Every structure is written in C-alpha cells, then in structure tokens.
Amino acid sequence: MNKNIFLYTLILVFGLAAPFIFPAFKVQLSILCVLIILAVTWNIQGGEMGYNSFGNILFYGLGMYLCASVQVGMFFPLAEWTESGGEKTFVHTPKQFFQGIAFGLLVAAIVPTIVAGLIGYSILGLRGHYFAICTLGLGVAAGEISGGIEIIGAGQGFTTPPFPDVGGLEARGEFFYFCSFFALVFTFIIIRAIYSTRFKLILNAIRDNEDKAEAMGIETMKYKIIGWMVSAFFCGLAGGIMGGLVGYIDSTDVAFDGREMGVFMVLMAILGGKGTLWGPIIGATVFHIFKEGFWTFFLGWQYVALGVLIVVIVIYFPEGIMGWLREKYPERFGEVVDEKDRKAQVELK
C-alpha cells in the first residue's frame, strides 16, 4: 500500500510539472491525457462488461459539440456564430470564456450520460457482434446526421471560441493541459473506486456469463446501463476538452471520428490489456508514442500503419501488454503458481 501511495504521488507530481519540463509537448501531453481517459472508460464496458462498443465515439462527439455550443450560446447567438465561421465579430471576454467552458464541460459530461441511459435499454439488449455493429452504426449515423445540421456548422465545421488574450499561446496550452490532466485524475479516482466495489464484480459476472448472472438474481440490464453511463460521462468530458484543444469541430473528421478515435480507444485498451486498471493507461501511452512517431516520420502512410497495427495487435497480442506480463510474472499479480504444476505444463507442451 505504501508503495502505491509513493507511486501515485510520483505520477501526480510528474503530471503537474510536465508542462514546465517539456513545454514543447504540452498539446501532445493533453491529447495523451484525453486518450487515456477514453481508453480507461472504454475498458469499463468493453473490458469489464464484455460489451465491445465501437460507438463510444458518439458520446465523445456529442460532448464536443455540446461544450462548444454552450460556450458560444451562453453569450452570443449560436446560428450567427457558425455562419460567420468563427470570424472575430463576437469576442469572448476572459470571464465569459472560462464561465462558458466550465459550464460547457458540465453539460458535455451530463447530457451524453442521459443519452446513454435513454438508449441503453434498447441497445444493450443486443449481444456480442450485434452490439458491436449496432454501436458502429450509431457512431457513423451521428457523424453523418450532425454533418447536415445547419446550426452547428453542418459540413463546414464549427470553430470553438478562441482562447482569450491572457498570457498568449503558452497560457492556452497550460490551461488545456491542466484541464485534461485534472479530468484524467478525476477519472482515475472514480474508476479506481469502482474497481473496489461490488459493481465491478457484477460487470465481470455479466462478461463471463450473462445468463448465469441473471439467474443468480443480478438485474443485469440495470448494471449494464449504469456501466455504459459511466463510460458516456467521461467520454463526453474528454470530448469537450478535446474540442477546445483542437479549436475546430468537423462532424466526421474531428467529432464523430469513428475511423480514428473510435478505433483508437478500442485498440489502446486491447494493446494494454482488457479488463485491467493499468492496462489501458499503459496501452494508451505506448500507442500515443507510436502514433506520434508514425504521424511525424511517415506522414501520409499513417493509416496504412494504423491498419497493419490493428491487425497485428488483434491477431498476435489479444491479451495485451498486461496479459503478457501476467503470464510471465504471475506472482506479481497475486496469483500463486505451483512450481511443479508449471513444469508439468511445460513438459506437456
């Protein structure tokens, strides 16, 4: 336990100091925080509950649009803002900007949660691959439909309010970094709390055998919906932050980007190891480093690399990094392995 507290303090201190140690990587670090949030929350229902969704991008995009719309709509007419394409006809004062983004993030987190709750009953009744394809459809449909709605910019996109003139670019980077970092810390605390409750065990029971769990008297539908809502809450929050960070929202390329973000979150969780607390975090970090390397040095070939990466990870590392470590050092994970038993197994092979 002591060792854990030491580790957490170290990470926290590193996280707080990071933008000052690596000032050039502030945006990358913020994106990393957002990616970790997405991976960890995908893991709640993909890894723990066994409901592999491609559709969490729905909540992410929803949060992005909501946060920006609230931020603009609180002070200015939204339709005129999008029509002007973010020209400087309306300027947020610093106070308006921070009020707007605080309230916007709140809405961005809560509304997707409610949406998840509302559609949860009908969607989560689907099992296995039907669920996966259905959520894939949801995400793409949301992107296509939001690309046709005039008030949020339709196909031409939506410019989020520019950062007010306090401290320039440096301050902007720091503000969004700390936004995403605190969101990450908040997410981690909640998810860790969930890991020590009965709720997590129920999710695992649903993953292992849903019918049996139901027979044991667990109201599986209720817990499935709650699990999905937890995911949606943090996805919306992450989306809101990402919208402000990118500064420009496009329906299919930024917000409901099933081809990138939607697959990334699944991939990161699988790369790190589904169904573990630290797996998605490690997976997201490794993936982000890998991705940035590719995006920088092989520009243009990044999707080719991504496609190959998906296939390789899925086929050769379906257990992920944590699963591999677990097989290698089972003692570390609190699994007692009988030495004779292991030898016998090796001989059998």
Place this chain on the structure above:
Amino acid sequence: MDFMVFQYPMITVQACLDGILLGVLFALIAYGMALQWGVMNIINIAQGDLVILGGYIAYFMYLYGIHPAWGVIVSPIIMYFVGVGIYKLVINKVVDRDLFISILATFGISILFMQLMNFAFGADVVLANSGYGTTFLFDSNVVLPNSKIFSAAISIIFAICLVIYMKKSKLGRAIRATAQNARAAKILGVDTEKVYAATFGINAALCGVAGALISITFTIHPYMGLPYTIRSFMIVIVAGLGNLPGVAISGMGLGVFEEFADYILGTEFRIGSVFLLLVLILVYRRFKLSRKREYLK
C-alpha cells in the same frame, strides 16, 4: 424535407425502379457476406472495401480503353486471388476466435485498403462510362440508364450461377457441409482450410463483380466502402443466414428505402439514414427476441 415525391406519382415509380435495380446489387454483396458469415462465422468489415477495389479494377480497364463491362469478368478473377491472399495472411488466424476479434481485424484491413486505394487511385470520385445510353418510360417521365438495367441483369445471372454451383459442384457441397458442422466435415475428409480459403475467395469475387457494376452505374471513391458493409450486414440480419430469396427481397427493399430517403430527406442524409435504419432494425430485432424469450418463460 421535400414531399414532392408523394404529389407526383411518376417520381414514386422512378424511385421504386431505381431502388430495385440498386437493391439487386446490394443483395449480391450481401450474399457474399452471408456466405462467409455462415461458413466461417466471421463478419467482414472490409467487405465494402473489396467492392470498391473491384470497382477500381473495372475503372482502370476503362482508362486503358477496354470497355468497362469486361470488368465483370476480369475483376472477380483478380479479386478471388486477393480474397485468398487476405485469408492466408489474416483471416485464417481469426476464424476460430471470438467474433469481435474478427470484426476488429477486418476493420484494420478496411482502413488499410481504404488508404492504399487512396494512394494508388487518388481521392477523386470516379466512374467508368459504359456509354449504354438511357431508356425512357411513361412518356419520358421515368428515366432509366441502361447501365443500371445491365448491372441488375448481370447480378442476377451471377447469383443464379453461384446458387447452382453451390448446389451441384463438389466444392459447393464441401462448403455447405463445413457451414453445417466444420468438425464433422473434417472427419469426413473435407479440407476445411481449403474450403475456408475458397469461401473467402468466392466472397471477394462476388464483391469484385458488384464493384465493377457499381463503377459502371454509380460512382466509386476510396472511402465509400463502409456503407456497403453496413448495407450487406443489414440485409443479412433482416433476411437471416441461408435465406436466399430473403436476401434478394430485403436487398431490393433497402434500395427502395434509400431512394425514398434520398428524395424526402435530401442527399446529405442518405448515408446517415442507412446507418440509422441499421440501428432501428437491430433494436426492433432485440425487442422481438426478448418478447419471444418472455413467451418461452
């Protein structure tokens, strides 16, 4: 919103005919989807990208001065080997695994193909002009390009040939036996590995035919694959596995639905409405099944 479609009956007729001719193509793609789903128990997200690749083969023939209709013959032959290649490289490792693994792996293939096609052929919307002219019906109120009629006819011919092949040939019997029970088929001397490879190849060849026809009748673009996958998935779940008339009818139904959605909601919502329809169908199916479960209780 545009309700002109209900005021002028001729537009309704036009939409229905267009939809049916389009739906036949969808049904052909869906037949391939049903085949591999039934035999190998995998869902191939890259299905649509195989279609687009097949389309580009026909388009290239057109560029080099060969009539694109010959693509209907050439494209499936090339695509068969592409399909077998994909099987040997990737699919054979995911066949006996969880369905989700196959979905994700084929999703990776889909992204890969999309981008490679983007590099190789450019991001322009292209079509292979067949020069077949148009047919005018009902005092030229209804306009049907001959290429659409040609493509529907070719799809039907291919579908019939395939059904007969599956019924009569040795490989067809082996494929059907593997679909029923892979283990028993293995015991009785069927080389399931070969059967799987052939199934995936046949599926890719079907996609090639459909793609060549699409490049003649409509347009192709490297990123247009996913909607075709979703359409074929939708058709298969509506019709059920192994229900060929069902596949044909629900394919045409989907085509008609799309044409009407195009007229009523506008072209920008066309793809969105397809995906939304998928969600609605799945949700409807879920409630229907849960009622059945309650009834059994």
